[in-house]
Amino acid sequence: MKFSLGKIVTGTWVFYALRSKVTRWSSFDTSATAGGGNGGAGGGGGSNSPYALTDEQVRALTPSQIAAMTTDELNALTVSQFAMLTVTQSGAITPTQMVALETQDFRALESADFRGMSSAQIQALTTDQIGLLATSRIVGISTDALPTMSTTQIAALSTAQIAALTTAQVAVMTTQQLATLTTDELNVMSTAQFAALTTTHIASFTSDRIAALETQDLRALGTAQFAAMNIGQVSAMRTDQVATLETQDLRAISVDAVAAFNASQMAALGTAQIAALTNNQVRGLSTLQVAALGSEDLVALTTAQVAALTVDQVAALSGSQIAALETTDLRAIATGMLQTLSTDQIAALTTMQIASLTSAQMGALTSTQLGALETADVRALTSAQVAGLTPAQLGAMTSDQIAALETADVRGFSTGVLQSLSTDQIAGFSSDQMAALTTTQIRALTNTQLASLDTVDLNALTTEQFAALTSTQIVALTTDQLPTLSTQDLQAISLPVLNAMTAEQINSLTPLQRASMSTAQIASFGTQMIASLAPADLNAFSSAHFAAFNSNQVRAFTTDQIAALETQDLRAINTAGIRAWSTEQIAAMGSDQIEALSTAQLVSLTTAQIAGLLPEDLGALSSAQLGALTSTQVMALTTAQLVAMETQDLNALTTAQFARLTTAQVNALTLDQVASLETGDLRALSTSQFRAFSPAQFDALGTQHFASLTTTQAAAITSAQLQSLSDIDFNAMGTEHFAAFTTAQTSAFTLGQIAGMETADLRALSTAALRGWTTDHFSVLNTDQLAALSTAQVASFSTAQIAGLDPSTLNALTTEQIGALTTTQVAALRPIQVALLETQDLNALGTAQFRALTTAQINALTLDQVANLETDDLRALSTSALQSLSPTQLLFLGTQHYEALTTQQVASFSSSQINAMDQQDLNALTTQHYAALTSMQVAGLSAGQFAALETQDLRALSTNAINSLSAVHLNSMSTEQISLLSTAQIAAISTAAVAGLTPDQITSLTTTQVVALETADIAAMDMTQVAAFEAEDLTVMSNAQIDALFAATPIVLDLDGNGVRTTAAADGVNFDLGGTGTVHRAGWASATDGLLVLDRNGDGRVNDGSELFGSATRTASGGRVANGFEAMKLEDSNGDGRLAAGDARFGELKLWVDANQDGKTDAGELHGLADFGIVSINLDAVTGTEVDNGNLLGLVSSYTTADGAEHAMADVWFAKDRSADLQLGELLSAPPAELLPGAAAPAPSQAPAGTTAAPTAISYPSFGDTRPAPLI
16 A cells, blocks of 8 residues: 555654555655645654664655655765765755755765756755865756856855866856956866857956966967957957967957057067968058068068058058068059159169069059159169050150160060150160060051161161061151162062052162062062063063062063063963963964973963964974873864874874864864874774764774774764774774674674674673674574673573574573573573473573473473483472473483472372372382372372382371272272371271271271271271271270271070071160160171170179170270180180080070060070080181171081080171161271181172071081970
8 A cells, every 4th residue: 555644744753664664665655745844743853863764765765755855854864875866866856955955965965966966956055065066076067057056156166166167067157157256266267168168258258357367278269259359358468468379369359459459569469470460450450550560570461461551551661661571562562552652662662672563563653753763773674564664654754764774675665655755765775775676666666757767777677677667667768768778678578568669669779679689579569560661671680580470460561571572581481471461462472482482381371372373383383382282272272273283293192182172173184184093092082072083084994993992982883883894894893892882783783794703702792782683683693603602691682582593593502501591581482492402401401490491391391301301400390380291201200300309399290190100100209209299199099009109108198198098099008008007097098998998908907006997987897897807906996986886796696496597787676785885776686596695793684795795895904805706715714615514604604585676684584504405615616708687697606505416606796777876976986906817708798688698617406306495
């Protein structure tokens, strides 16, 4: 049960009551202590109570139980028990309890306990308790609780306690808490604690506190803390503090605070600190602070800091400070600020500082400042600085200053500055300064400046400077200045500039100056200037000058100038210039001048210029000149010019020139010129040129010309021209010419030309050319010509050409030529042509050609041709072609031919063709051939042919082929052939053909074949055939096959002495003779004869044929026996060849006399053998031939009665009634083989209706009176 404090008065005595309740403290209900107070009415003093909690009980106190205890109860705990309190338990002490704790108990609390105390608990601590805290307890106060301590509590902390505070605790102290710390207390703090102070803490420090900080503590502050300091705090720093400031901390101080540094503080800064000031801090310095900077401080300034100086700060710099600036710092001063420097400050600059100024800074200096520069300073200026000076600045410079400039400085003048110089200033230039001017500067000089130059100044210019003069400047030179120029300077003037000179200036030149001019300069003369020259003045120029004239200048020559030209000068003129002359200018030349023209000049003449030459002028040309004429120039020759040429001049023309003659020019040639043509020139003529020959010109050509013709020219000869050729000219052409002839040309050949053609020329004709010939053309060819034709030519003959060839002509072709005929050509041959082909020619045809032969062509083949056919050719014949072979032709094919036939070919033979084949031919066919034979082909075989087939061929016949066989075919087969048929073939035999099977053939069937017999085939067999099946055949037969048998064989005994008698199947009984479970209507024993039975299941009745003795009887192994006698032998236990009392089951044998003929074993129908006096049954039987009412007495023997008499007994094959309805099982299945080994009986002769044939080797004794009375 729970222990409730609410039901008792709480007091120290309660601990005694609780001692035995330790295990139940966990259910201590603290909610009932609300009215507890500090002892209660009956309470006793806490620690004086003799009843204290054990350590185990103290450990079991829950936080809520501790919180519910009174201060006395809590103080009743021992010091060791306080020490064992867990963090959770100490965390449950209430503020009231905390204040009331005794000193030793309070001291017993551990660091972990303080770490778990709440803010309320910490706030409840008294200053005495604060003072009692060890440093290990101080560091245990959480960062959440520390900020809640009152300033009184903080003030109660000792310096050791303050020094023990962690950086995390320092960081969370409030500014009020921090403000309570004294200077000494602050100084006991470590640098790490100072580093933990926040910016808020630092901002709360008074100036006095800042000033009182130790230097190491101040250095411990970070940049963020320094950034939080205000001006007052920074101003309060001691100089030693300032001197120890780290550069990053100094940079963190605000600009305003740095600007508040006093002189002492500024002086305390080191050079590294000065260099560390930010640009903004530097810019914020006052002029007094700047002025107070020493030389070392100025040197320490970075370029960026110097660049940050304000105008006022720069103006405050003294001369010594200016001189102390480094050049890099000086270059950092902005141009605008540089302009504020006074002349004294400018004068204070050293030459090194002046030389370090940038071009922009130099350009920013005022005229007054530039005037303050000493000559040494001017001389120190760099070229770049001088180049940056403005015209205004240079204009302000004194003559002494200008003179002090170095030549490199002068070269640095900009063109604008140079042009701004007055003539006096230009005159002040020394010769070195003038020579130092660049070509750009030269081009910048104004005309006034140039014109003002005296001859000394002008000649001081270099050739490069003269070459730099512009067209505008050259015009400014006076006629007084020009003659004084040296030849080198004149030659240096550029061509465009020289071309700008006026005629007056040119005329002012001295002869020596003219002669010194370069050809390029001469070539720059204008056309008007050229045309104005007198012929003598023009001739004064050298050949080199003439060679330099351009076409425009040459075109400007007057006719008088041309006529006066010297030949060497004329030859010096370039071809473009000659080509530029008009026909009038050309006409101005004399014959000696024309003759003097170079081949290059002559070749450059235009067609108009060429055509303008008189015939006599043309005749003046040498062979070399004529040969140099271009093809275009040759084409420009007029017919008059051409006809006037002598043959040697004409032949001087090259083949290329001849090739460019126009048809009109060719047609204009004289007969003498044509006859004298060189063969090379003739070959150069194009086809159109060649056709341009008139008939007279064509006749003027000689045999050497025809022999030299190109193939293209040969192909261009017209039909009329060809037919007009003599045989000598015709045959003068080479094989290449004949190869080039077109179809139209060869068609135009005369028969005489063809008959006289050389064989090589004939072979050269293209196939297309030959295709144009008619049969008349071919008819004149002799055998040598025909034999010379290439196979390609022969293969090109059209079908009409092939068909039109005379057979004798065709036979003149070689075997190679015949072999080259295309399939289309072969198909075009007339049957008579094929029939007259020689055997070697026929065999020269390939398989593809044979494949192309038509049926008419095949039918036309002679018997000799057929007999000599190659097997590959025969195989190539199409099936339709092969079918066209007559039976007579087939007879001449050899066995090798038949062996080579394809299966498709064999399958295409007609029945008549197959029927015409002899045994040797048939046996030559392969099994593949036989497999390909169709049903119709096989059916067409005669019985003799079929009987002669080899067994492997027979087995190769398809099932369809086998199905087509007739009964005659089957009957003609040997037993060996029958036995080798496949099961599929056996199954394929038609029911109609089955009738042809002989008993011997049936007997030869294997059991596998028997199984393959279809039930319909078995059902179609007659009684004799069925009787030929052997026991093993019956054994493998299926029930359906057994049911399909025409008859079944039970043993019947003659009981009435008239022999074994039966009823017809139509009048028979329904009985399962085969023992298959299927009932059939079948023939039956007569009502007076008995069936031998063995009631094998002992049910007193005969269930089916298996209880009779016949083909339904099963052996011990489950097989069937062949007949009833074989069945009886199974019961001959003593093996004496007869059934008698000595046999084991003889007494069980019975006779079933079915008196009512219903096929059922009715009562009284089963009799023992003794009932009839039967003592033995003879198992030796012979084949019977008697048929009684359609039932065959297949095997006959006798039985013996007690009187020693023998009576008839037979194994009867009862026929089945086929007219009765059959069950489905009778139509499905396949059958077996034979009945009894040994020679088969001859085929039974059918007795006339109503009669029976007598059995052989048996007598039919009479029973007499000893026969039992009939049972029916």
